[in-house]
Amino acid sequence: MNLNEFWDYLIPGISLGALYAVIAIGYTLVYGVLQLINFAHSEVFMVGAFAALLVFTKIEPSNPSGLMSVGLVALGFAVSGLAGAGTAFALEKVAYKPLRVRNAPRLAFLISAIGASFFLTHIAGKLFGRDPKPIPDLFVNKKVFEIFGARVSVLQLIMVGAAIVMMIGLDLLVNRTKMGMGIRAVAQDAETAGLMGVDINKVISRTFVIGGLLGGCAGFLFGLNSQVTYTMGFFPGITAFAAAVLGGIGNIRGAMIGGMVLGIVESFSAWQFGDEWRYVSAFAVLILVLMFRPTGILGERLGRTA
Amino acid sequence: MIKIALPVVASALVLSACGSDDKDDDASSNPGGGNKPTYTIGFQGGLTGKNAQLGINEANGVKLAIEQANAKGDLPFKLEVKTSDDEASPDKSQSAAQKLIDDGNVVAVVGPAFSGPTKAASPNYAAAKLATLTPSATNPSLTAPANKFTALLRGTPNDNMQGSGMATYYAKKLKLKTVLLIDDKSEYGIGLAAVAKADLEKAGITVKTESIPQGTPDYTAAATTVKNSGADGMIYAGYYQDGAPFAKKLKEAGVSIPMISGDGTNDPEFIKLAGAAADNWYLTCPCADANVEEATKKFAADYKAKFNEPAGTYSAESFDLANMIIEQMKTFGAEKITREALLNKLKAAEYKGLTKSFKFDQNGEYVGGAIFLYQVKAGKIEYLGDIDKLSAA
Numbered sequence: 267m268n269l270n271e272f273w274d275y276l277i278p279g280i281s282l283g284a285l286y287a288v289i290a291i292g293y294t295l296v297y298g299v300l301q302l303i304n305f306a307h308s309e310v311f312m313v314g315a316f317a318a319l320l321v322f323t324k325i326e327p328s329n330p331s332g333l334m335s336v337g338l339v340a341l342g343f344a345v346s347g348l349a350g351a352g353t354a355f356a357l358e359k360v361a362y363k364p365l366r367v368r369n370a371p372r373l374a375f376l377i378s379a380i381g382a383s384f385f386l387t388h389i390a391g392k393l394f395g396r397d398p399k400p401i402p403d404l405f406v407n408k409k410v411f412e413i414f415g416a417r418v419s420v421l422q423l424i425m426v427g428a429a430i431v432m433m434i435g436l437d438l439l440v441n442r443t444k445m446g447m448g449i450r451a452v453a454q455d456a457e458t459a460g461l462m463g464v465d466i467n468k469v470i471s472r473t474f475v476i477g478g479l480l481g482g483c484a485g486f487l488f489g490l491n492s493q494v495t496y497t498m499g500f501f502p503g504i505t506a507f508a509a510a511v512l513g514g515i516g517n518i519r520g521a522m523i524g525g526m527v528l529g530i531v532e533s534f535s536a537w538q539f540g541d542e543w544r545y546v547s548a549f550a551v552l553i554l555v556l557m558f559r560p561t562g563i564l565g566e567r568l569g570r571t572a
Numbered sequence: 573m574i575k576i577a578l579p580v581v582a583s584a585l586v587l588s589a590c591g592s593d594d595k596d597d598d599a600s601s602n603p604g605g606g607n608k609p610t611y612t613i614g615f616q617g618g619l620t621g622k623n624a625q626l627g628i629n630e631a632n633g634v635k636l637a638i639e640q641a642n643a644k645g646d647l648p649f650k651l652e653v654k655t656s657d658d659e660a661s662p663d664k665s666q667s668a669a670q671k672l673i674d675d676g677n678v679v680a681v682v683g684p685a686f687s688g689p690t691k692a693a694s695p696n697y698a699a700a701k702l703a704t705l706t707p708s709a710t711n712p713s714l715t716a717p718a719n720k721f722t723a724l725l726r727g728t729p730n731d732n733m734q735g736s737g738m739a740t741y742y743a744k745k746l747k748l749k750t751v752l753l754i755d756d757k758s759e760y761g762i763g764l765a766a767v768a769k770a771d772l773e774k775a776g777i778t779v780k781t782e783s784i785p786q787g788t789p790d791y792t793a794a795a796t797t798v799k800n801s802g803a804d805g806m807i808y809a810g811y812y813q814d815g816a817p818f819a820k821k822l823k824e825a826g827v828s829i830p831m832i833s834g835d836g837t838n839d840p841e842f843i844k845l846a847g848a849a850a851d852n853w854y855l856t857c858p859c860a861d862a863n864v865e866e867a868t869k870k871f872a873a874d875y876k877a878k879f880n881e882p883a884g885t886y887s888a889e890s891f892d893l894a895n896m897i898i899e900q901m902k903t904f905g906a907e908k909i910t911r912e913a914l915l916n917k918l919k920a921a922e923y924k925g926l927t928k929s930f931k932f933d934q935n936g937e938y939v940g941g942a943i944f945l946y947q948v949k950a951g952k953i954e955y956l957g958d959i960d961k962l963s964a965a
Contacts, residue, residue: 271800278792398813400820400845410824419824422792491790492817493845501789536793541784542757 273416275537276530281422281491283529284429288484289506290513290521291436292354292477298453298516299473302372305379306361307481308503309386310353314482315401315489315498316394317349318342322402335405339424342404342486350482351475357382358474363467383499391496398495401486425487432480433522439476440518449473453516501545505532508552514562523563527551611909612652613638613897614672615890616693616704617685618660626886627685630707631655632879633890634682640874641898648906651898654678658689665689666696673700679914680705680897682890687711694721703915705897707889710835710858712763715937723915725932727893728886729858729941731760734834735767735809737856737943737959742805743775744963746830750778752803754794756810757785764809764834786814795821798829805829811836816845823849830854843951854956855946860927861955862888868926892925899923 289311296304321341330338361382365374410417440446448469451459460466488502509528513520528548535547555563615634617627638651654675658668665684672678673696680703684690690709697704698721705725712730714721742748751772755765765781772779780801784794795818798806806829808815815837822831832854843850862868862875862883871891875883900917901909922931931939945956956962 271796274796274800275793278790278796281792282790397841398817398845400816400847403847410826417825488789491792501787533793537797540782541788541794541797544788 270415271537273414275533277413277416277418277422279530279533280526281425281529282533283526284426285484285488285525286502286506286509286529287522287525288429288432288480289502290509290525291433291518292481293507293510294513294516294518294521295449295473295477297510298518299449299456299470300362300366300375302362302375303379303507303515304357304362304474304477305376305503305507306357306382306386307354307477308499308506309383309390310350310357310478310481310499311485311488311503312390312494312496312499313353313386314346314350314485315494316390316485317482318346318486318489319399319401319494320394321345322404323399325402327402327404329406330404331406338404342401342490343428343483346482346486347479348482350485351479353386354474354478354481355471357478358471366470387496387499394496396496398493398498400493401489404490421490425491428483428487432483436476436480437518445469445472505545505548508549512552512555512562514564517562517564520562520564527563608648608650609908610650610652610677611679611901612654612675612677613894614675614678614681614683614702615653615655616658616665616668616672616681616683616689617655618689619655619657620659624660625884626708627657627660629884629887630683630685630890632875633707633883633887634894636871636875636878637891637894637898639878641895647898647902648904649901649909652677658684658693660686660689662688662692665692669693669696673697673702678702679901679909679911680918682707682893682897684709685886687714690714690724691719694719694724697721697723701912701915703897703911703918705893705918707893708859708886715935717935721936725918725936726938727889727896727930729938729943731763731834732767733941734856734858734943735764735769736771737945738768738807738832738834739771739775739777740943740963741832741854741945741959742807742830743772743777746805748777748803748805748830750780750801750803751805751807752780752782752798752801753807754782754784754798754809756808756814757783758810760811760834760836761809764836765807768807768809784810784814784818786810788814791818791821792825794818795825795827798822799825799827803829806831808833808837812839812842812845816842816850819846819849819853832856835859838946838953840953843948843953848951850948851950853948855948855953856943856959857885857946858941858943859885859889860942860944860958861946862927864955865927865957871926888927889925892923892927892930895925896921896923896930 292307327338361378365378410419440449448464451464452466452469456466505528509524510521513524531551532544532548535543615631617630618624619627635653638653641647642651656668656671658665672681682705684693684706685708687709690706701723703723705727707727710728710730712732715726742751753765753769755761769779780803815833835857838855838857863872868888871888872883900921919932928942933939943959945959945962946953947956
């Protein structure tokens with residue numbers, strides 16, 4: 267094992283893992299308050315990427331650099347975050363709330379989630395075309411930094427930086443604010459929280475919006491790193507869901523750790539065994555961890571850890 | 573889909589069955605009386621729908637060949653052309669073929685254009701003993717003897733030969749020592765990579781292999797693998813849709829070794845997706861650029877004059893195949909031309925066309941095979957020429 271190569275693969279692993287972590291938070295938050303796996307979350311991620319793609323193909327930035335690049339990246343986050351949040355909000359209202367009001371069985375939620383996911387995937391394919399498209403360059407600065415002999419691109423720095431900011435922000439939001447207290451209360455015991463005056467519907471809706479915001483931003487970063495296509499949500503979505511389970515579903519910090527672990531495992535397996543082993547090793551790790559710790563690395567649920 | 577498709581296919585079958593009753597007879601009517609008999613050369617390919625441009629390129633090539641042959645005035649017969657649109661779809665291919673088979677005047681067909689439709693329609697053509705000369709169906713398995721596609725003659729090197737073309741260029745022209753060979757795990761990619769590997773090794777080049785499945789979420793790790801591989805050349809056996817993001821990451825990683833890919837990547841879309849990262853990539857194709865090659869310049873000018881657009885991919889090859897058929901038809905002299913006799917003559921024939929020489933082995937496979945090299949330069953796919961000639965120089 268060559269130390270230089272180690273860093274060469276660790277860094278893309280971390281940047282990919284950071285994205286998985288941000289997406290995984292969306293799964294885990296919703297699970298926390300609803301005990302429901304929102305399988306359409308991967309499509310919230312895809313919609314975020316498309317929003318950025320549409321805006322930037324309209325603007326067509328030519329050789330942006332300096333302040334303009336910063337502005338463009340900020341615009342990208344705003345647009346994709348809003349699109350993600352909006353999609354998640356609508357998703358909750360259309361696909362989940364009617365079921366919740368009627369006390370539908372668990373299975374109905376799951377089917378509704380999968381249906382919504384398919385619907386969004388294919389409506390995006392219909393509307394925006396089924397061929398992958400790249401987001402135009404937002405910064406000409408392709409400067410690469412050397413860290414421990416490994417090359418780190420500006421984009422990778424943005425990916426990791428944004429993910430860290432989002433994760434810290436979310437952690438503070440959930441643990442330190444009144445809104446966060448509401449989320450934790452509903453997660454712990456929805457019925458009692460309702461009796462204590464927490465508006466459960468509002469909390470659930472907000473949880474979706476927060477998850478959607480993060481998912482949309484992750485979609486933007488992912489699109490910048492590769493391409494945007496209507497099926498792009500599937501693999502990152504499944505991997506992020508696995509990351510949430512790996513860290514302990516319902517546990518926000520667990521989702522962050524789970525995402526990082528899977529990202530790094532993927533990158534290292536691409537190094538050691540070749541790219542085709544990427545998902546094989548990532549999911550082998552998931553199964554191994556769950557064999558010994560069925561509740562995931564950190565275990566427990568949202569309400570109880572906080 | 574099925575509910576709609578079935579009645580359509582059924583009615584098409586009924587229609588074509590009706591058609592066959594009265595159209596079978598007058599193949600070469602009125603041979604005497606100074607009137608020349610009329611024969612038809614068919615064309616089958618996608619003329620509408622997805623990827624229709626390729627079919628249109630080819631149909632136009634055939635039309636031009638027939639127009640020029642008639643104009644020359646030395647033919648003992650009069651030629652007509654009949655096109656049949658299969659929408660580049662295997663589902664529509666059999667009824668498109670039937671349309672040509674049922675027309676007794678049709679003595680040979682150029683096409684089908686794509687591998688899928690060719691596979692679907694070839695049993696029908698074989699039963700009708702109607703020769704089909706395809707300019708562009710490159711799937712290697714089409715000519716497997718077990719298929720019994722006895723009327724299919726392939727007028728182009730198949731996908732396998734591109735792999736050897738790449739190996740030749742790397743070994744003889746660039747004189748590389750170690751080549752990293754990457755496939756995308758698709759049937760096309762694996763096949764191409766396997767041939768390239770064998771030929772590279774034959775030429776004494778060390779080959780390292782990697783597989784990066786289509787749809788990999790992040791090509792950063794793959795680009796790092798290329799960078800650290802120590803290879804002095806790379807082959808990507810895959811399609812442009814994954815080739816493009818990969819090219820971007822390779823550029824970011826600072827990889828500057830020669831990179832080559834096949835006709836799966838040889839498309840302007842590759843440049844659109846990869847931007848400046850596509851620059852310097854070599855791309856191969858069994859197709860020559862008719863607008864550049866000396867031998868096809870006159871053809872290209874005639875084509876432009878008639879159709880008001882430059883000759884496209886496979887136009888000149890289709891022109892050649894139509895002329896090959898016409899040449900064999902001439903050998904009949906005043907004799908009546910039958911499908912079976914023409915098919916047998918074509919199987920044994922050798923024809924020197926504008927683009928290349930055409931000759932078939934006992935399975936109908938193309939013999940020989942020039943592979944042409946292109947390179948992306950400043951955002952455009954530029955034509956370099958025949959790989960064998962480039963490598964010999």
